[in-house]
Amino acid sequence: MPGVPLVGAGADLAEVVSRAIASAGLTLADGDVVVVTSKLLSRAEGRFVDLSRVIPSDRAIALGDEVGKDPRVVELVLRESTAVSRVAPGVLVVRHRLGFVVANAGIDASNAEPAGAAANSGPWVLLLPEAPDASAATLRRRLESDARARIGVVVSDSFGRPFRLGTVGTAIGMSGLPPLWDRRGERDLFGRPLEQTITALGDQVAAAADLVAGQAAEGRPLVLVRGLTFDSSEQEATTLSRRPEEDLYA
Amino acid sequence: MPGVPLVGAGADLAEVVSRAIASAGLTLADGDVVVVTSKLLSRAEGRFVDLSRVIPSDRAIALGDEVGKDPRVVELVLRESTAVSRVAPGVLVVRHRLGFVVANAGIDASNAEPAGAAANSGPWVLLLPEAPDASAATLRRRLESDARARIGVVVSDSFGRPFRLGTVGTAIGMSGLPPLWDRRGERDLFGRPLEQTITALGDQVAAAADLVAGQAAEGRPLVLVRGLTFDSSEQEATTLSRRPEEDLYA
Numbered sequence: 001m002p003g004v005p006l007v008g009a010g011a012d013l014a015e016v017v018s019r020a021i022a023s024a025g026l027t028l029a030d031g032d033v034v035v036v037t038s039k040l041l042s043r044a045e046g047r048f049v050d051l052s053r054v055i056p057s058d059r060a061i062a063l064g065d066e067v068g069k070d071p072r073v074v075e076l077v078l079r080e081s082t083a084v085s086r087v088a089p090g091v092l093v094v095r096h097r098l099g100f101v102v103a104n105a106g107i108d109a110s111n112a113e114p115a116g117a118a119a120n121s122g123p124w125v126l127l128l129p130e131a132p133d134a135s136a137a138t139l140r141r142r143l144e145s146d147a148r149a150r151i152g153v154v155v156s157d158s159f160g161r162p163f164r165l166g167t168v169g170t171a172i173g174m175s176g177l178p179p180l181w182d183r184r185g186e187r188d189l190f191g192r193p194l195e196q197t198i199t200a201l202g203d204q205v206a207a208a209a210d211l212v213a214g215q216a217a218e219g220r221p222l223v224l225v226r227g228l229t230f231d232s233s234e235q236e237a238t239t240l241s242r243r244p245e246e247d248l249y250a
Numbered sequence: 251m252p253g254v255p256l257v258g259a260g261a262d263l264a265e266v267v268s269r270a271i272a273s274a275g276l277t278l279a280d281g282d283v284v285v286v287t288s289k290l291l292s293r294a295e296g297r298f299v300d301l302s303r304v305i306p307s308d309r310a311i312a313l314g315d316e317v318g319k320d321p322r323v324v325e326l327v328l329r330e331s332t333a334v335s336r337v338a339p340g341v342l343v344v345r346h347r348l349g350f351v352v353a354n355a356g357i358d359a360s361n362a363e364p365a366g367a368a369a370n371s372g373p374w375v376l377l378l379p380e381a382p383d384a385s386a387a388t389l390r391r392r393l394e395s396d397a398r399a400r401i402g403v404v405v406s407d408s409f410g411r412p413f414r415l416g417t418v419g420t421a422i423g424m425s426g427l428p429p430l431w432d433r434r435g436e437r438d439l440f441g442r443p444l445e446q447t448i449t450a451l452g453d454q455v456a457a458a459a460d461l462v463a464g465q466a467a468e469g470r471p472l473v474l475v476r477g478l479t480f481d482s483s484e485q486e487a488t489t490l491s492r493r494p495e496e497d498l499y500a
Contacts (some may be wrong), residue, residue: 161411
């Protein structure tokens, strides 16, 4: 969706989203899903960090050496994580404090500069949002009350994956729609129970939004997904993360 | 897309797709992407296997015991694979001969019965398509020549993933659109090169199609994706599979 400015710390995200939807000539309706990128949310939350003010620990320095990354970035990665998953030259995959497994704790160095940054500051990076599930719920409440409609909100990021190349849109915050959609109770055309039919609804919405967003030359931090049918849900995106003890690849 | 019959072995897939598109009142246009499920393609290819005619090897019997699966299914999984990735009760993850990593070699037991199966036959399972990239290319050529349009074709399946619960649509065959979309050359708003910007276009198209397909009560083996912009490509879906030696989770 066009019309979304590069927001700064303290921006009122509900206001930004409402304006963009209105300026596209649209009104939120029941069943709509608003997908915002984690970057938009992080900027609004002011999750900018000036690397020149980060003091790396000995562990971050050693790890930075091993993977060939700025030890100050590694320091932030470690602070944002509960465990290191894999280390290799150029690669640092961690279990994020939010529960998912992601390279570099999702820390972003592009478009990571706050508005009005001093000329002698930086370089700057942007951390993932503080609590994207809670922020999704807050955004949803605001938008629902303004629009008098039942909607869903997804906070998305682009994640790499084991086994497969390229990034895909992934839900790191959700409110209003079920993260997982369980169709196991249904039966196939011959009456056998359907197998393997819990779909990751949240991630598929994020992937569809990322597909559309990526088509715009300048990127799109906001996508409106229309036409889905879902039962309203209070489950959070953390539901999508496999617990480490149940993960054969942890 | 409605109007797709449960096809049997030898069905002319291009004919099936063309009819469904026409009966929806649509005509294929430049830039359209036709997404067919692997199951539709497998059925058309006649990839049905009668388990009562499968003799499991000693290895399949031992492995079936370990994971708690029918040793005849395990035998087929092993025949379809180049390596076993992970084994646990209820779980058998392999590297498929087609290059990707998938549970149970993607073998499917729902809606897996061929038309006219003898009453005393089966149970039946359905293997993944023989060569989904080649089939995607064939289907694309047929559809392009009939419609005089440049299109893309994706053969999709629903895959589980490490770290995250639920399945997502995944591209296992492609023709006409690039599997990976490389935006690394582009720059962010502050002139820094964009990081981590190779998106898995094929998988995102498959996920978006699966999102839509899953909405229909009876499922949808065919989805038409409109409105994407992409450069025509002859690259195959195998491009999306990380090579084992470059995979930290292999």
